[in-house]
Amino acid sequence: MKEIYDYFKQLTDISEKDWLLFYSKLQHVEFPKKAIILEQGKTEKHLSFIEKGMIRFFKPRLDQDFTFAFAFEKSFVSAYDSFLTQQPSTYNIEAMTDCVLWRITYDDLHAIYENTTVGDRIGRKVAEDIYLKKMKREIALLDDTAKKRYLDLMKEQPKLIQYIPLKYLASYIGIRPQSLSRIRRQIT
Known part of the structure; x- marks a missing residue:
């Protein structure tokens, strides 16, 4: 309370x-x-x-x-x-x-x-x-690339990246899980 x-x-x-x-x-x-x-x-x-x-x-x-x-x-x-x-x-x-x-x-x-x-x-x-x-x-969904949306998410809401399954994160930023996996490989 x-x-x-x-x-x-x-x-x-x-x-x-x-x-x-x-x-x-x-x-x-x-x-x-x-x-x-x-x-x-x-x-x-x-x-x-x-x-x-x-x-x-x-x-x-x-x-x-x-x-x-x-x-x-x-x-x-x-x-x-x-x-x-x-x-x-x-x-x-x-x-x-x-x-x-x-x-x-x-x-x-x-x-x-x-x-x-x-x-x-x-x-x-x-x-x-x-x-x-x-x-x-x-x-952001209208203007930004999927990669930028993911990077912004990492910066602004690290809890999302840390605790939420990738399939939900991918859906949230408007892409398929396979595309999110590719983006994650590119930035690491």
């Missing part, structure tokens, strides 16, 4: 009263490695904070899943588009390791927005952070 409080304190000052209200709405949930946290076709009902673990977002495909995002400890995770619209998700969210999450429901989060002085501000800053990361990734 301290990690969530520290995360909020980085964004803005949060009063003890507001923190206690937010804290009272959190639910502790654990998922084993490979568990599907949210299945395609189901509606996202939670915004979660990862205390422990790694998560991947993917579109299931017959030939090969398409991994398009990862989330790590000390960050928020959600099928955010489904969460905001309360419509079914078009992708899966999977625990890549054993995960410990702290979750708040859609309704409870909106009550926080209504009943605290900083809820809206924190929500906006979290949404802005998600948006900026998403735009940076989309531009």
Whole structure:
């Protein structure tokens, strides 16, 4: 819980009263490695904070899943588009390791927005952070070579390279595993 409080304190000052209200709405949930946290076709009902673990977002495909995002400890995770619209998700969210999450429901989060002085501000800053990361990734997929995307990934997110299977990394940067193997051989 301290990690969530520290995360909020980085964004803005949060009063003890507001923190206690937010804290009272959190639910502790654990998922084993490979568990599907949210299945395609189901509606996202939670915004979660990862205390422990790694998560991947993917579109299931017959030939090969398409991994398009990862989330790590000390960050928020959600099928955010489904969460905001309360419509079914078009992708899966999977625990890549054993995960410990702290979750708040859609309704409870909106009550926080209504009943605290900083809820809206924190929500906006979290949404802005998600948006900026998403735009940076989309531009890289359009502009950069696969090799550059992999090198940038090594520099910016070494956890990905260290802990995530190559088939997921390849999918994430938009190439086949064989192409990623060639790139890795070229740079070592």
